Amino acid sequence: MLALAVIAVLLAGWTTGTPLDVPRTEVAAAPLGPEIVVVGGFLANGGNSRRVDAYAPATDSWRRLPDIPVAVDHAAAASFRGRLVVVGGYGADRRPLRTAFLFDGDRWRRLPPPPSPRAAAAAAAVKGGTIYVVGGRDGGGLAREMLVLDLGTMRWSRRPGPVPREHLAAAALGGRVYVLGGRRAGYGTNLAIAQAYDPRTGRWQRLPPLPSPRGGTGAAGIAGRVVSIGGEERAGTIGSVYALDVRTRRWERLEDLPTPRHGLGVVAHSGRVWALAGGPKPGLTVSGSVEALALPAGG
Template identity: 50%
Template sequence: MRYRIVALAALLAATGCSDAGPAWRHLEAAPEARTEVAGALLSGGRVAVVGGLTADGAPSPRVDVYDTRRRRWTRLPDLPEPLHHAMAVGRQGRLYVVGGYRARDGEPSDRAWVLFDRRWRPLPPMPRPRAAGGAALVRNRVYVVGGVGPGGLARRSLHLDLRTLRWTAFDGVTPPREHLGVTAAGGRVYAIGGRTAGLGTNVAVAEAYDPVRRAWTRLPDAPTARGGGAAAAVARTVVALGGERPSGTIAAIDAFDPSARRWRSLPPSPRPRHGAAAVGVGRTVYQALGGPGPGLTASPTLMALRVARR
């Protein structure tokens, strides 16, 4: 009997029926090492990685796309200007990029762009500049949450209606914070972690915004306080990953089940990074590029983890 139990446990682990497996997979490295990038899901299961900083600290205009089916990278037209700490979402084959720090003066940008037919087109600027926040798409709106503006931490959130092309301000996250993870799942916007000042002020706060009720709901705190991390929605689960603290980058991966309002742990990353893109494709979360050490470090690493259902 004991032999059968051990054998069954080994089989479950091998087939990915527990959080112990399957492990992270190392995939094809990106063409250029960068950190503080934005990520977005494009049609056909493609992962877009936008802008960022190179290893020598130069802002990059590159937009690289990883095809998860063909397992190869291609390059899209460069951004109209180099940006880092920007925010991005994809919708119906189009790539939307908003805000970020400008290369020419290092200040937050209020510009917004959309790429389609291999051409960048300007959108109405945001009411106020914004960088180091997060973006998510719910129905026909691009939600911009958290981040930094000209006067410090942004205390209001914004959304752009893609039908009317009008920006609207609404309540911000509490506490105000930047370098947070933002994603959308089940018609809600999730904001996970972030930091309230410099490195070492990470928080574990988790919130969800309901566009119908126009209200934020406080969720149970995440198991890990992280700043410089990211969030992605996979398999009806919100996954928080990456980030940095003074002692190093964060390997722990936290997953939130919105229906059960409960957190669980996923296999830790063997190559933890901050400032990386995180994108969910089906039941798999992809983590692309980012810094392997605190501060200005850059990597071309691409990894993926299949998230088991609970």
């Protein structure tokens, strides 16, 4: 009876976890085995961080992992079969970085540099061990090419990218890469664009747009849906949460995020979608919030 009661509570809405020890925003995050890893980001003093922390949903606890070799914010992260890859971001000089690092659960190692710098991008990993880095800035402006890393050979390639934008979100589901929202410059230029990339055909497909524009957002694929969480706009941070059913191609509104944030990590893990860290107000603000929403299987 106790187990059933707990499940009922989880399905009722958002739950709250133990906050991140060192609050920050513009983080990168991805699942890694039984944990969710949060990498880098801005600190409250405006500096960026090398800090890496891992959250265990099963025990609602955090532990410190080895620091990433370079202090970074606005990086992109994705994981596949026990390997976490962090690409680009902004360094201390506020220029996009041409870096990639792999964490295997014990230590970081530097990967071959990607073909071009990238910051304020998003990343997703599909089955087969390929990581796609989409959008962001490449040093010359909004990036038009997608960067592709084959984890088997550790070789990079370039492919046509989605509609150019930064501060966008990406998620993998059913062998495709879904790219949501983003902006062209400041948060007054938010977009509602939604696209999907099929690696089998090498083509991008337009999807029904998000019900509302959002930049500085995150996304995760879970239970047949791609869930869009967080962002910032002129009116403040965005609390509305939407899910795209990839079978029906229809958006549905879910329960609002209890602590609206931008620059957060959004990760699917343990049957729930998690929102970690991020800024509770537009601009440089930080949070250690951990909130999760359970989703039943899609129709």
